[in-house]
Amino acid sequence: MAKAKKKNTNKGFYKYIKWFWILFFGGVISIVLIFQLAAWGYLGEMPEFQHLENPQTNLASQIISSDGSTLGKFYLDDNRTPVDYEDLPQNLVNALVASEDIRFYDHSGIDAIGFARALFFLGKRGGASTLSQQLARQIYVGPRSRNLVETIKQKIKEWVIATQLERRYTKEEIIKMYLNIYDFGNNADGIRSASRIYFGKEPIDLKIEESAMLVGMLQNSSLYNPLRREELTWNKRNLVLSQLAKYDYISDVEKDSLQPMKINLNYNPENHREGLATYFRMYLQGFMNKWIKENPKPAIEGERDTWSLYLDGLRIYTTIDSRMQANAEEAVQEHMERLQAEFFHQNTPDRNSTAPFLDLEKSEIDGIMERAMKNSDRWREMKRQGKSEKDIRASFNKKTEMTVFDWKSDAHEKDTVMTPIDSIRYYKMFLRTAMMSMEPQTGHVKAWVGGVDYRHFQYDNVYQGARQAGSTFKPFVYAAAIDQLRLSPCYELPDTQYCIEAEKHGNPEPWCPKNSEGKFSGEMYTLKRALANSKNSVTAQLIDRVGPKSVVSIVKNLGITGEIPEVPSIALGTHDINVYEMVGAYGTFVNQGVYVKPVMVTRIEDKNGTVLFEYVPETKDVLSKEVSYAMVNLMEGVTQGGSGTRLRTTGYDKWRPEYKEIITGYPYEFKNPIAGKTGTTQNQSDGWFMGMVPNLVTGVWVGGDDRAIHFKTITYGQGASMALPIWALYMKKNYANEELGVSDGEFPKPENMSINLDCTKPAVDPEKDKDLDDDLDDLDF
Template sequence: MNRLKTLFLKLPRWARLPVGLFLTATLVVAGFILSVRLGLWGRIPSTNELAEIQLDRATEVYSADSVLIGKYYLNDRQPIPPEAIPGHVTQALIAIEDQRFYQHNGVDYPSLFRVFFKNILLGDSSAGGGSTISQQLAKNLFPRKAGGTIRLVADKVREMIIAGRLEKAYGKEGVLHLYLNTVSFGDNTYGIESASQRFFSRPASQLNTEQAAVLIGMLKATYSYNPRIFPERSTQRRNLVLQNMAKLEYLPPTLADSLAALPLQLQYQPYGHDQGLAPYFREEVRKQAVALIAELPGDDKNLNIYNSGLKIYTTLDSRLQEIAEERMHEHMPAIQGQMEKAYGNRAPWKSDKTFKDAYLRESEPYRKLKAAGISHADIMDSLSRKRLMTLGDWQGEREVEASTADSLLHYARFLQTGNLAIDARSGAVLVWVGGIDYQRFKFDHISQSKRQVGSTFKPIVYTTALEEGLEPCTYFSAREVRYENLEDWTPANSGSDDEAYLNYTLNYALTHSVNTVAVKVLEETGIPRVIAQSEAMGIHEPLPEEPAIALGAGSVPMEQLAAAYSSFVNKGKPATPFLIRRIEDSEGRELFAHQPVINEEAFSEETRDQMLRMMQNVVNEGTASRLRARYDIRGDVAGKTGTTQKNRDAWFVGLTPKVVHISWVGLDRYDLSFPNTTIGQGANAALPLFALWYRDVQNDPELRHWVSGRFEFSEQSEDLEDCPPIKRDGFFKRLFTNPNKAKTRKFRKKEGR
């Protein structure tokens, strides 16, 4: 120390100040770097720790036809091995981000000095940032903390130290591999594999050179060079990457020019939870997968679906699902238009003050403000204030001047839907459309809804009757009856007054969905017996023990209704619907595999054959005959329409030799309904969803096997007995019958099951 002091004093007086300042600055810089190394500005991982980095991985969801249909993630990342990354991807990265990558050990000091001289001293920002790929990787793995200039400098020094250690831990190729598996491509997408799937719908291993240039070009500014948002800017950046690749002799100049002349072609596939194919299905799969994982033994039950890189293989057929969604988007605007035209200005959301007030009181914005202690008057004032907002409908989105109340009532008017198709033999879910728009309407009308099923319950009543010894040719009077022990409940038909003199066979009554006969069949069979039959067929939801269940007054989850109808195709055995075939961990180890559920026969072969033929008649000549007449549906199809009280719900259940397809259409609120039966009946509102789907599937050579073939009947099966479907009462009975007056008597209740 004394020696340094002596040397300093020997300097000329004019040199002492600058030398002193230089030495002081050197000591300050050295001390600052030492403080960074010691971890005072954030811990620096050792080389060994860096070598053990574990990346979060998104869980992938696959359809039965091996299509990636969704992901669950905090960060959408799917690491891939080095051999899955094409050489032109790493070449593009080096060409645009770090051309001296193989000449430095993590920090490119010549580039740093160039940047310092041009950017700081000359104010020329064209020199770039000076960070190497290794430094960028360090920044990606250990993000900077907010702070001032000193904090920024400390972070840069820290990244330089980590960059050197990364190169020691991984080597050059390992750094490139780790970088491409971690770097952000925007849209919450991380890594080259996820980016390739997102923007080009293909794995990274299949990226061509110009596609690789697009993705690598994004890295400078993932939003500004996003090819979906700014295609022209992205194309310019792509071409710069190609030029640099040519300069480094990674590409022949002529090839680079040819590729630069190509138009930008994306095949964008969003994997956000609200977007993409089958969002309602994917949400239900997520819920079920979380529950299944929680039941796994050992440490497996601690796996996190958002970062463990699981693979979930589902039952959904992406092609059948895509057709269902397309046809839903065709039919629902049409039926919405019919309803609104019929309502006109009489629509409750427009003219009914009582409805509007009740609806707003039940809304989430109102309840939150009420919970905060705000008065009703002030809440309504707040909800009624106009502002610029975006409202959407089937024609698209538009900016309008509207209030929160306007917005709530606007969306209250939308008809919703649920469409479910299952493999009638295994129960595998093939199609799952839980609503019209998952982004706006999260409620799933398959898994979360329990609606009255209307006349779709009648086949269960008739099945019970056949099991109890009645025949398809058994006659019942169609006359209306007022049941005096049921508060004068009087089920009615939509037919003519002449029905008071008519008697229908079970076959005819089911074919034409005759309400009065269904109630009398229930009475003859017994409510407890019908409920027991429904349970045997897969309906486990508690049903009301009242005569109205003959007309579908019970609320049944759609999956249970599908199970019940599958028994008509599956030799009397209900097929239990399921969504997940198996779950694997990131290494391919099987964590869960679905075990087939084989249920007992719910009824005899003879009953099954008779019911299937009767429901074929529903399609051929009954309430679902427009399948043949209007939609020209050919082949073996059976089914049943359904419409609930006050036209609240429209149903159709379609059966093919392999598939049960259920469609429901209605409004979410029970105090809203279709304006009339013409529009709201199942044949008009719900049946087209099946018809349009069926027609497209039938026309697809790869898919038509789902709807082709013939119904299988037992060897002893015969066609339904050829009996007159209608018998007219005799002269004297007609003479003493008033067609305008319902018969009055008590409903006979049978006890036991």
């Protein structure tokens, strides 16, 4: 009886053992089958093998300065620039592993211990997703579904892809891919963008606490956003620091010293309207779009057949020096804010009832406003939507909330309510500017400022804008005279009324230009002294001798495009020229007569470093070395005793009650050789200054949006007051940084110089010096 009972007991035990193994092997087979079905795509689309080898992400194209800084990027939705593992700091990697996957180096994509823990405690003590799984979800699987069945399918796909990733990539490559793919918010796609946007530095330079904050954001960058939820982000960062201490990556003492620290952001937003060199970047966008049209992409299976500026991760190497660009933008901001304050002061309603316009009838002002309205984005957009002209016009008279430019606020903009037509008039009040700086020997453009603020003034006055050149055109006339007639800077002509016969220029009356001061001294002026003091009488005599055709020929060879009429009046700068072309032309004088076309892009590479484009210089011999040096010598006179003399002054202080501060005038005190030319057009509508040292040529223009917007008098309306101070401030900043290598030496003189430069007469007579000092006393900039 006992034996029978024991036999039945053993039989029952073996039955349980049998079913255990059946269930065990059945479970294993089922899991393997499920994984295989997932790999075959029965649980949803899976990435192909080659996609695992080359996971595709949208990569922003980088704009790289000549000194190796990133000026900006071109991107649509993803502002992503990948970095190599070697460019990641160890403290960032440690924080990532300690916080997200401490057994990362021990598993093969799935953490069995973490999975068991998550299953047993129902996720209350942490999840089980490894870094490999998180990467799989980021690239291939997508966000979690709220449907339980779909969630299970997604999890299985994550496991499958994670194990495949582990087989095909090293642990370091997985970390690199994960940090490069993650979206940290605020256009910070990937660790490099995040590091630059939140801390203004490259990833390799991140401190421990900074790395900890970024790793903390990995759980949910929207929730742990340091700009919106600083305290929550601070707590999360400290939790990451605790994890680092827990796993002995840092000591408890180090953790205790770091946790109380506030989050010290250095926020640098990266978008198309903010940051450094915004106007240049918009020019570059047009350059790149043209290049893409002309250069087909090599055929690669599964990829686009044309280059994408926004998705292909191109690297665009430019000539812009980020340090000089910053100096240029700061100089523009400093001077234009103060010049604008004076313009506002002079154009209050009680001083100018038609402000900001001068000398215009109401009908003329109405015409300007009408054109501005029809050229506005609002008009074009409503027209595109099919709105009637009556409705469009009505919309310009309805008050609306808007953000407008404002010099007085820290961010240079303010929120207000006004009608769109009033906003047009409001923006007409602001003076515009343009500045470009170039190395004459190479044509490399080092700085480019197309306006005061790209967010609100998107017209680029460097390249798009062309205005009357005024007296900055005169050196071209002098160059033609010295080149063809072999005149010396010491050659003398009388300062008397000079008329060119009507038949020589096709007008019914003779052309008899006046000097800017409206009188003639009757004295003999050397060419050097005449150019320094911008004598129209002497310039008229020179163009009559060489002929307008010869001047136009030289100007064309100096890179100035557009139709220039072959008439004598061009000698006074009546033709419109942009700053870009003027700088290129003046660079020829410094470069010993060789014109070098300005260049902004030296090389373009794809994301793998393959060179797609390399710049080839465009040059032309225009003038001899002797003539070029004679021209430089002539223009040195401008800063030695002419309209540019204020560059040499020590400045003065003057109390201005409307500013409630002391205004310092001209504290420049340059001692080094400087060649240059100021320019002022009729009614003070345009102010120019072209300044040159041996290895840098810079052009500056300042004026209103319309020619009817200008200062009433020459005191503030001349190039020496409007434009020259920007050049001076910029050069002061350049010289303060010796690493830039901006020359303060003599201009190179050709050997065996045959043109006489030793003038016996002084550059300026004592009476002129006295007048100049009187003028300086009236100026505040």
